[in-house]
Amino acid sequence: MRKYIDYIVIGIKEHMVYPSAIWAKLFSKIIYLYLQFSIWTALFSSHSQMNPLINREDTLKYIIVATIISAFIECNTIKWINAQIQTGNIIMEFIRPIDFRKMIFSRHLGDSIVKIIFYCIPLSMLAIAVIRKPLLCQEQILYGLLSIILAYGIQFLYSLIIGLLAFWLIVTWPLNMLLDAIYKLLSGAWIPVTMFPDVLYNINFFLPFRAIYAIPVTIMTSKMSPQNIWKDILTQLIWIIFLFVITEIIWKIGKRKLIVQGG
C-alpha cells in the first residue's frame, strides 16, 4: 500500500513541476467555462427554442457542472503509456515489483488531487460567485458523489484500455484523437445528451460515454425520482464491471504481445 501512496505523491509532484503551466491551464479552463456559459445563455435568450423539453436553468447548471467536473475527470493515462512505450521505458515499470495498473491508477489519482485543488475549486467558486444560485440539487448530492466516483472509474478504465492497445499498435494518438472527438460529443460534456436527435440518443444509450458525464451531472443538477437515479447508477456499475473485465483480458494478452523499443 505504502508504495502506491508514494506513486500518488509522484503524480502530485509531476503536475506541480511547472507552476506557470498550472496558471495557463486554469486560465484556459476559465475561458472555456465563460465561452460555454455565453453560448448557452445567448441561445436561450434568443427565444428560438424548438425543443420544449429543455429549460434554461437546468441546461446552464448542467453545462457549468460538466465543465467543472471535466477539469479533474479527464485522464492523461493514454499519453503516458504511449510515451513509455515509445521511449522503451515501459520495461522499467515491468521489472519493478508492483502492479502496473495499480501504479498508473495511483499516479492518475495524484494528478486528479492537484486538478481538484487548482482547477475545480477555483472554477466552482467563480461559478457560484457569478451565478449566485445553488448549482446542485441538495437532496441528491450523495447519489451525485457516488455517481461521480463511478464515472471517474469508468473514465480511467476506458483510458487504460485505449492506452494498452498501444501494446499492439505502438502509437495510439491518432486513435486517441479520433475517440476524443467522439467522446467530447457523446459523453455530454459539450452538449447535454437530452438535446440529441432521437437516432443519436438511441445509439448513445448503448455506449459507455454518457456514463462519464451525462449521468453524474444530471443526478447532481436536476431533480429525479429515486427509481431513475438507481437505474442510472446501475448502468454505471454494469459499465465499470464490463470495462474491468475487458482490461483484465487485454492486459493478460497484451503483456505477451508487447514490443519493447530500443531499451
Place this chain on the structure above:
Amino acid sequence: MDYFRMYRRFVIIYIKGKLEYHRSLLFELIANTILIGVYFAGFYVIFHNFNSIVGWNKYEVLFMFTTSWLSYSFSCFFFWSPMRDIGELIRSGRFDLYLTRPISPFVYLVLQQFQYTFLPRLFFSIFFWIYSLQNLQIEWTVITVFQYCASLLAAFAIFSAITVITGTISFWTVKSEEIVSLLTDNNYGLKNFCDYPIQIYSKEIQFLLTFIVPYALTGYYPVSNLLGKDCPNLWIAYISPVIAFVMVIIAYIFWHIGLKHYGSTGA
C-alpha cells in the same frame, strides 16, 4: 519565381518522407476528418434545438464560421506547424541549422513543409460554405464580391500574423506551446469564440477579439456586413484590410527582433 519552384521541390520531398509511414499519414487524416466532422455534428445538434442565436439563423452562423475557417486552413498549411515546432527547435539548438542556409530562416521554415492535416478542415469548410450559401439570399454585386474576397485575404493575413507572433514568443520564453494552445486549441482556444456572433460576449471580450487578437475580423465583421445585419461597429469591416496590414507589419518586425535576440542554446 524562385520561391515557387523551391516550394514545389520541398513539398515533394516532404510528402515523400511522410509517405514512408503511409499508415500514420492515413490515420492522421482520418482522425482529423472525424474531429472536424464531430464539430459540425455538434453544431447540428445545437441548431436542432434552437432556431437562431441573437438573430442569426443556422445558415448565417455556418456561413460566418466557414468563411473564417477557409482562410484559417490556408494559413495553417503554411504557418501552423513551423510556429508550433519553433520552440522545440530553439530548445534543442537545431534552429542554428536554419541560420546557415542561403535563404532567410523564416522562408525556409515555411517552405520546407506542408501541413496536410488541415485538408479535412478545408474540405468540410468548403462543403458547408457552399451548403450555407445555397440557403442564403445574398445579393452579389461586383462591389460585395470584391469586398468579400478582400476580407478573405485579410483574414488569411490576420491568422498568419497571429500565428507568427505567438511562435516568435518562443525566442524569449522557450516554451510557447501553452500560448499557442491558449489561442488555437480545439477545445479551449480563444479562436473558438469566433465560431459564434461575438455579440453574445461581454463588451471587454468583444474589444479583445476585435482589436487585440482580431479573430472577429476574419468572419464576424465582414459577414455581418455582407448579410446586412444590424450589428454595432460594422465600419470595422471596411478597415479590416488595414488592420490585417498592420498585423503583418507587427509580425514582421517582431520576428526580426526575436531573431536578433536568438542566442543559440548550443548543441
